[in-house]
Amino acid sequence: MDDADVIVVGAGLAGLAAAITLQTAGLQVLLLEQADEVGGRVRTDEVDGFLLDRGFQVLLPAYPELQRLLDPAALDLRAFSRGVLVQGRDERWDLSTAYRDKATVASLARFAGKRPLDALAVGAFSVRDAVVDAARLRGATPRETGLELSRWHVSQRTTEEIFQPFLAGVFLDPDLTTSSKMFHLLWRCFVRGGAAVPANGMRALPHALADLLADDALRLSTTVESIESGAVRTTGSASPLKARAVLVATDGTDASGLLPSVSAPDWRGVTTWYFAAPDAPLHRPTLLLDGADGSLMNTVVMSEVAGTYAPPGRALIAASVPNTTFNTDVARTLLSRLYQTSTSDWELLKEYRIPRALPRMTANHLLTTPAKVAPGRYVCGDHRDTSSIQGALFSGRRVATAIAQDLTRH
Incomplete structure (x- = not known):
């Protein structure tokens, strides 16, 4: 033709x-x-039996357009656990709602006890975003996401320790200047369907x-x-x-x-590293966020999310930061602290520096x-x-x- x-x-x-x-x-x-x-x-690239998505990417099964075009089940999706692990300034928070073991329940209860207003605020806008019509979210007054979180009475500390590293991974926006409309529309999809990757890569x-x-x-x-x-x-x-x-x-x-x-458009960039390790440093498909020192790193053991991402007997760790100048050696040091283990025997499979990763979305x-x-x-x-x-x-x-x-x- x-x-x-x-x-x-x-x-x-x-x-x-x-x-x-x-x-x-x-x-x-x-x-x-x-x-x-x-x-x-x-x-997605294939390197030595590993599947490496070009930059850390996830699929939200609740995306309306995905459901319109395809049956998400046809993609053989492998889910991340709901919630996150967060390395805060003074302590580590397990905010995953997918687990009911004593340690996770105790961490959730400790967070709610120490920061009750934050827990109530996040719960309130999560329920609102999940149940209201998407057109209402699209028609809301536009604000920067940081100001929107403040309007919902999320504390500055929780914003810096949890939302900044999380949204730095989603929007590549460490300053939280992205449109609050976009934040609530994406949050709605996270709440409704979580996040996943196809077994064969993105x-x-x-x-x-x-x-x-x-x-x-x-x-x-x-x-x-x-x-x-x-x-x-x-x-x-x-x-x-x-x-x-x-x-x-x-x-x-x-x-x-x-x-x-x-x-x-103005662009937001990202650097993503993929490391191979003899064993998984965390035996859970949970996103781990660095809210301790401003690096805003997010990392996950991809082979725990989808075993198909790594050959048998090997673990695949992905780590990302929202810029394209971050030093690889510093990244390895941060990962050692976040996973509380040595990374000296981790093999760097590939480093992606992507200056045109996402178009910037202002308020x-x-x-x-x-x-x-x-x-x-x-x-x-x-x-x-x-x-x-x-x-x-x-x-x-x-x-x-x-x-x-x-x-x-x-």
Whole structure:
């Protein structure tokens, strides 16, 4: 297939969701991707029998768009335990609600006893977020997340020790300036369905979406050089590909290069390390947060979450910080303190420094932006809706629906 009703540029999550939606609407779709695999920023590498997602990523089974496109059970999801472990300034908190052993119950009770207002505040907005309609959360007054936590009477100490390291992993935002709307929408999904990863790595999500496309709809290793009126020029092609509409579904910076009217987003970066160890330093699928000294590291034994992430007899530890300049030796020292064990025999499998990990979402970030940017030209992606897997999938479907309606009218 050389021409199509719609050419979609970029086979990340937004582009895949868009192509599926357009195909369902009866339109002929051609999806172009410059990489050798679908997924965009959601990719998984295999190294010596280990599965390494490109940057620490999780899937929330309660994402509405995930449930709309796929049966989450088809991804063979492996769940993280609900709640977290936190290394605070003076003590270690086990705030996991997945366990009922004496130590965990005692830690939860101790936290509630020492910080009752914090426990009540978190419980209150957790219940509210879980039960109210999502449209109400989207329509709330926008604030920075840090100010929103204060408005709910979460203490500064609990914010710094727990929410800062947790949200530094979710939003890559150590200053908690992300839109409070985004915070509550994501918190809603965490409360309703927890977090998980597919047994075959995060790549399983884009691969499952790609399997829904027609056999001739996807073209990998194809670089788009420019977009013209009703056509797309690709590297090495003698003539342009023609289409009634073109949808740019690349990341925000690449989109701005193809569509000058689109502004490139500000980015948040992350560094993620993967270590192999002879034994798991923590025999639980629980996220461990560093709220002690400002490093904002989050870490988890991925092989405890999904045994498929490591070969038999080995453990895989992931650790992330919300910047791209953190020193690896310092990271190893922090991990030794957090897991309370030596890391000298841990093998560094791979280090990912990802400066364009998530688009920044300020308090006044628009949760929805126009689909069409010029006649016959459209744009979608997490930078156009919300910086999340949910946002990417929703944006792809939303813009594809608009395209289908426009083409039907002409």
